[in-house]
Amino acid sequence: MSTTETRDLARPAPAKAAPAKPRRGLRGSPTFNFWLFTGPFLIGLAIFVYAPILWSLWLSFFEARFTVTPDKFVGFENYTYMLTNDDFVGSLGTFTAFAAFIVPTTWALSLSLALLVNRLRFMRAFFRSVFFLPTACSYVAASLIWKMSIFSGVRFGMMNTVLGWFGVENIAWLADPNPPWYWLVIVTARLWLQSGFYMILFLAALQNIPGELYEAAAIDGAKPGWQTFRYITLPQLRATSTAVILLLLIAAYQAFDEFYNLLSKTTWGRPPLVELYYKALGESQDYGSGSAGAVILTVLICAVTLLQGKFMGFGRGEDSK
């Protein structure tokens, strides 16, 4: 859907008298205007985006504890320390497990919701809003509801109450890493929060599938239901699916809010950003190692993005998952 088709042109420019002398382009020097328009943004970008990145890169080669203007150059020591540090490597493992849980489940749930809502005749707007509304909640608010009400480890928590009706003992959802019930808490919270957003993306994509395809499929004898879905709908949604998976991966990679709030002060279940937060801004204030960790994460995410971009550009396989 190009934006030109949807733009509301209800307010045309007010017509004025013809100018005294015709011109080729708008008045003024293009170069000056280019810098006038982009200057403020670029200055901010230099100070608040590029400078921190470069500073981080520089810090990562120094021993920097409790100071950000260090003088002790240590080469790649911070990197070797981080890459052999159980906590940091473990946090990458936590992220991998988290992504393995959250990406497929969110993809499946948001696509299912979109397919359901797309077929509704009555109460369509209502259900779309119901599934979409959690997007309004912050991760902090959801963490609070999950931690203190749904999965509260004490008897009056909702899950423990419901399980209690069936005679199941209280479960300490978040306070005990064995068995790792905390994954259930974290994954359901994020599923609830973000599925509606991706449902909207899938809905938009579903509505862009040309109707003739389905008619042609019907003429060719495709049965409505699974066959149509498998051979028409899924392939047509490939671009959206791929993009959704990429967005989900990047979002999972930057997970911080719910881990920080649900598992406050625990030593388990720390994804990379939480680990960096405690390392750089916690007791030890180790900016050198923290920066090295940030650089490693950035390199990893660039690699994933580029791979995904390649995959999106040339992904011409049968599998659209």
Add this chain to the structure above:
Amino acid sequence: MPEVREPAPSPDRPRRGGRGGGVMSSTGLYIATGVAGFFFLIPFYLLIRNALSTDAEITGENWKFFPTDIQWSNVGELFTDGTVPFGQSLWNSAVVATLHTVGVLLVCSLAGYGLARIPYRHANKVFYAVLGTLMVPTAVTFVPSFVLVSSLGWVDTYRGLIIPGLFSGFTCFLFRQYFLGFPKELEEAARVDGLGYWGAYWRIVVPNSLNFFAAMATITFINGWNSFLWPLVIGQDPGSWTVQVALSNYMTNQTVVFHLIFMATAFSILPLVFVFLFLQRWLVQGIAQTGIKG
């Protein structure tokens, strides 16, 4: 392919006729949707129930589906209780999210227009410099950003909460994409009027792009209101907490007052629920535009 093309259905109405994906009967369809909807609403139910109960009922022996006696007084208590400075946090969030939205739209839309429409030899190089920042998630650089902002002395200030987040490469990129598709005829009209780039932008381009601006503003506001990591790093003093940081701190507090915490959470969500109810059209349009054009 059949020759007759059916008109494209409007985005808000289901298509007529047997469309794909019809495994279920319509009864099954409504049951499935209803069950999913029920689960999606449970957290909201719990939030409202707890916010309007007494602590004794929340932590009671038997599950209470509804508060016996709705505690409207919890609302007043939230704003008068000295242990939770929640009013200040709400105000901080309102200021930060609003100024964040205004600032992001102003700075990023100007840059997006410059990149899309003003002929300049090195525009491409500048554009790549913007694209490059998309590869680095801002969250990952919070450590050096914090160092920078604290050396400027901006910890615990609105400046520190707002300014570093204004320069979003992604928003700039979206504005550029949008302005690339902006009809040239309108700028022609501006040329005939003898306007410069600046005048044409404010008098012609912006008034004709209000829909897109509204969509971007809605999304930006929601992100600003809900952001947590940066305000957590910057807000060291309770007086500069945003609602998200305040809630996070109440959660780890030793003395838990359940009904107040849930009332605070309800108030933290309320403004965005209004945004959703009244601006959903722009929000959905914005998501569809920020998402992927298939």
